[in-house]
Amino acid sequence: MKITIGGWFKLPRMGTAVFSALMKEGVKYDRESGFMLSSDTDIESAVRTIGSALSEPVELSVRCFICLNPACEGCPYFEVCDRRRVSSMCLCREHSGRRDIYDSYQKTFLSTLGE
Ligand SMILES: [Zn+2]
Numbered sequence: 001m002k003i004t005i006g007g008w009f010k011l012p013r014m015g016t017a018v019f020s021a022l023m024k025e026g027v028k029y030d031r032e033s034g035f036m037l038s039s040d041t042d043i044e045s046a047v048r049t050i051g052s053a054l055s056e057p058v059e060l061s062v063r064c065f066i067c068l069n070p071a072c073e074g075c076p077y078f079e080v081c082d083r084r085r086v087s088s089m090c091l092c093r094e095h096s097g098r099r100d101i102y103d104s105y106q107k108t109f110l111s112t113l114g115e
Pocket of ligand 1: 066093095
């Protein structure tokens with residue numbers, strides 16, 4: 001299954017052992033929205049837990065820090081990028097090529113600090 005880091009996703013009903021493992025690994029849970037992998041999540045372990053619970057591989061993607069769109073599509077580093085280890089926020093193709101990007105990055109970063 002495909003999971004975007006920082007985005008909600010649903011999982012089929014799984015046993016309490018799996019659920020408590022995911023909670024221990026820092027996966028966010030919301031009764032309405034489902035599950036979310038965030039920067040607080042031990043992503044490597046969570047991916048292993050989900051993958052073995054579903055018996056299918058988990059394909060991770062990350063979002064753009066600026067526009068929150070999926071950042072992996074068309075990325076030249078997709079094949080070599082270990083998305084279990086990189087930051088949960090990347091830059092999409094549009095934003096990674098811009099000269100004024102440091103400004104936007106800084107603004108977005110500062111606004112997350114204010115939350
Ligand atoms: Zn972007």
